Amino acid sequence: MNWNYFIFFAIISLLLWVIGAWAAWKNKKITAFAATGGGLMVFFAFIVLLWMSLERPPLRTMGETRLWYSFFLPLAGIIVYSRWKYKWILSFSTILSAVFICINLFKPEIHNKTLMPALQSPWFAPHVIVYMFAYALLGAAFVMAVYLLFFKKKQGEEELDICDNLVYVGWAFLTIGMLFGALWAKEAWGTYWAWDPKETWAAATWLAYLVYIHYRLNRQSTAKVALWILLINFVLLQMCWWGINYLPSAQGTSVHTYNLE
Structure with missing residues (x-):
């Protein structure tokens, strides 16, 4: 999986998260869960494909950790929403995730397959x-x-x-x-x-x-x-x-x- 494909996965994920956030405001819980969950699945699919392409966990650089953070923010948001039903939490988690995604698009810091010996653990x-x-x-x-x-x-x-x-x-x-x-x-x-x-x-x-x-x-x-x-x-x-x-x-x-x- 080439890093150039990230923008397509990111756009699809963000669109689904926006739909989920909108549905939460409108009290459409099933849509909120389905859209947010769908966005998480799309984004995680890219992480898995990148992992396979690099032949190592995508965790070496700052850009790679931002990739995981962009994924975990909406996950934390949907957990809070499912437990306490706060309508705004999915909007905030989507905005924060979008910020980190944009940083990665402009400064990806995703590199080659090399992994120093200490990281091969x-x-x-x-x-x-x-x-x-x-x-x-x-x-x-x-x-x-x-x-x-x-x-x-x-x-x-x-x-x-x-x-x-x-x-x-x-x-x-x-x-x-x-x-x-x-x-x-x-x-x-x-x-x-x-x-x-x-x-x-x-x-x-x-x-x-x-x-x-x-x-x-x-x-x-x-x-x-x-x-x-x-x-x-x-x-x-x-x-x-x-x-x-x-x-x-x-x-x-x-x-x-x-x-x-």
């Missing part, structure tokens, strides 16, 4: 895929926080519970991803943890969401403070994901920075 694919799914769930929590802070005048406990549940599951997947990464590091470099810049930011992100969880368990917690914590945590998550590539401390030293060449 059975832990590589599950580690990154689990992390991308966690990022999508925490991205949905961020979207909820933005909505509650800036678009809704009064934050109800039900909406905050949605943020809580998204963070609980997202944080659990972050934890699993970290464990997979530690096992991978032990196999590749002989140590579970080396306080590499990427690992340091991953630990900071993991702890930041744990702070949110503990804060929400406190009966004295307030909605606005909790939501602002979510916004700050999402910034840390972005630093952990791609911001690390631009830090001087990671240049030439971090084994976790994405290969951009």
